[in-house]
Amino acid sequence: MEQNYEDLRQLRLAATGNITHEMIAMLEEALIAAKENILIDLDLKTDRNRQVIDVVNKTKSSGNVIFFYRDYAILSQVDSASKDFMLMPEAHNYATADLSLRKYDDQRTYGSPPGVI
DSSP states (O other): OOOHHHHHHHHOEEEEEEEEEEEOOHHHHHHHHTHHHHHEEEEEESSHHHHHHHHHTTTTOOGGGEEEEEEEHHOOOOOOTTTTTTTEEEESSHHHHHHHHHHHHHHTTTTTTTTTT
């Protein structure tokens, strides 16, 4: 069942079995609430990556957002948008880990020292 923005805004979150007054946060709201408090792992399973990048820029959240995905073409789009973004390429074996290091070997890759993910 597909739901749109208005449908989601009608829902309320539950805690310990009780419905609260809290709504599902939209990305911008979540980034503002999390800013400088926690790291957010944005798993880029969407066709709206440009809009996600725009929201991260609008909220000035690049310091607490990590862009995660297995598709290097998508991560390269993020990388091209800003060198301030932290990237976390998915790797399932030594070959893909090595490819990640060669492609994104710098301080921004998951905030690690060069050569380490």
